[in-house]
Amino acid sequence: MTTAYAQTDARRLHDAHDTYKQQHFTHRRFKHKDIVPLLDSLNGKGPLDVSQVGESLEKRAIYQVKAGTGENKVLLWSQMHGDEATATMALFDIFNFLTASGDEFDSLRQTILTNTTLYFIPMLNPDGAERFQRRTASDIDMNRDALRLQTPEGALLKNLQQTLKPLVGFNLHDQNPRYGVGKTGKQAVVSFLATAYDQARNVNEVRQRSMQLIAGMNRTLQAFIPDQVARYDDEFEPRAFGDNIQKWGTTLVLIESGGYKGDTEKMTIRRLNFVAILTALESIATGAYEQESTDDYQAIPENGRQLFDVLIRNATIIRNGKPTVVDVGINRLEVNTDSARSFRYRSVVEDIGDLSTFYGLDEIDATGLRLKTDRPLRLGQTASFTLLRDKEIVHTFVNGFWDDQIPANAKNEGDQTK
Structure with missing residues (x-):
């Protein structure tokens, strides 16, 4: 042959x-x-x-x-x-x-x-x-x-x-x-x-x-x-x-x-x-x-092992009143539902910092954007937040998905830690 x-x-x-x-x-x-x-x-x-x-x-x-x-x-x-x-x-x-x-x-x-x-x-x-x-x-x-x-x-x-x-x-x-x-x-x-x-x-x-x-x-x-x-x-x-x-x-x-x-x-x-x-x-x-x-x-x-589901690059977060530029790696985990016949997403913040040697299956360049959360960004928390330019919302993240791409099985996921 x-x-x-x-x-x-x-x-x-x-x-x-x-x-x-x-x-x-x-x-x-x-x-x-x-x-x-x-x-x-x-x-x-x-x-x-x-x-x-x-x-x-x-x-x-x-x-x-x-x-x-x-x-x-x-x-x-x-x-x-x-x-x-x-x-x-x-x-x-x-x-x-x-x-x-x-x-x-x-x-x-x-x-x-x-x-x-x-x-x-x-x-x-x-x-x-x-x-x-x-x-x-x-x-x-x-x-x-x-x-x-x-x-x-x-x-x-x-x-x-x-x-x-x-x-x-x-x-x-x-x-x-x-x-x-x-x-x-x-x-x-x-x-x-x-x-x-x-x-x-x-x-x-x-x-x-x-x-x-x-x-x-x-x-x-x-x-x-x-x-x-x-x-x-x-x-x-x-x-x-x-x-x-x-x-x-x-x-x-x-x-x-x-x-x-x-x-x-x-x-x-x-x-x-x-x-x-x-x-x-x-x-x-x-x-x-x-x-x-x-x-x-x-x-x-x-x-x-250099991949995240989502990688946000160059976002600005506020720590103790001071701006800090970070990359944020997010992974979308599957949680079994309906006796393991279906699943819901639980998307977590997997890493924070200089992730320049990593890649995302989806990536967002957040240069000049501020990442706003209801509480300080921490590893393991649900990836729900907004990206702002000044006071204008550029992207809204809900459980690791953003804007109009949020699937039904990613909604209503409360903020959790691993």
């Missing part, structure tokens, strides 16, 4: 995504009971075989979707953190893709299904998904449970890896949407990692394969999100599943779905997961990844 051919496939998949998109998912906060009927409807459809392989602490069934007959086994799991749902949506889109036929992708489908056997675990942490929280019902972070195996969900994942012995595993997560690409100020829409298997971060054949697969996926995504792909920090975490699965002999590819401006429910990033995963599966099926260079992986910029 040539690079040009792979890129053509990626563009076609990207443009055709709506055809295979599981229409049930319109937001991230869906629950286990929402996916069960979808899985029931997929069982026996086309190449898919759906079976229960375990259950959560609270007795919610955990399912496996199997497809393909090839020698290269691939294990893909999503939502081991319950509030990281982007890839779960993408997996259901991939299920629809794999069951389709008679379209322009029959050859691609056949290549994947005859050369790989795929094992998908959508929503590995259904109890966490119920609460839309990172941790399991036992309040344990499953991704720090690879050694002790005190969560039934984590024990299941290790058992699957040890039993199936897959060539490649895809660990599918969401990351903080305020990660940037290096120090560029650009938001990291997707970040990758070839996890380390030891403290020295050595590279053996298993980890090299991960780097090669990621190099190919990065090139694929650059066509859609140029300069917005980053590389996660590879410091060895001895308790994490990604690091240990690499250590146990399965090539581990970590995909982190970040943020994309204007895409609160991550539908754009869902599409990018669909494209990246399918093109990677094609590369595994054909062996094309073997032509990739690990140097291209190392050239991907690392995640940076």
Whole structure:
């Protein structure tokens, strides 16, 4: 498979995504009971075989979707953190893709299904998904449970890896949407990692394969999100599943779905997961990844932490009667509502001072403007205030939003501290 051919496939998949998109998912906060009927409807459809392989602490069934007959086994799991749902949506889109036929992708489908056997675990942490929280019902972070195996969900994942012995595993997560690409100020829409298997971060054949697969996926995504792909920090975490699965002999590819401006429910990033995963599966099926260079992986910029949701630059505040020029960094936090089916914003003042080395997803130049609050500006308080030029109001901030852009779920948030 040539690079040009792979890129053509990626563009076609990207443009055709709506055809295979599981229409049930319109937001991230869906629950286990929402996916069960979808899985029931997929069982026996086309190449898919759906079976229960375990259950959560609270007795919610955990399912496996199997497809393909090839020698290269691939294990893909999503939502081991319950509030990281982007890839779960993408997996259901991939299920629809794999069951389709008679379209322009029959050859691609056949290549994947005859050369790989795929094992998908959508929503590995259904109890966490119920609460839309990172941790399991036992309040344990499953991704720090690879050694002790005190969560039934984590024990299941290790058992699957040890039993199936897959060539490649895809660990599918969401990351903080305020990660940037290096120090560029650009938001990291997707970040990758070839996890380390030891403290020295050595590279053996298993980890090299991960780097090669990621190099190919990065090139694929650059066509859609140029300069917005980053590389996660590879410091060895001895308790994490990604690091240990690499250590146990399965090539581990970590995909982190970040943020994309204007895409609160991550539908754009869902599409990018669909494209990246399918093109990677094609590369595994054909062996094309073997032509990739690990140097291209190392050239991907690392995640940076220089982003705020909103950055106000050069505002003047009054301290003890004296004017002080400051930058103000604001982050819009999501607080679950309606049994974690929805959320409201709680936007807080995250930092105050010289933030010239930082960026904002939204920025306001407040040079010559005075920031007025009902009480002295403090870290952690709700970001509600006005920006004045003399006595004229230029911008009115309500809970981190201003003027006519204030959404309904940002209103009526009282002033609080963290």
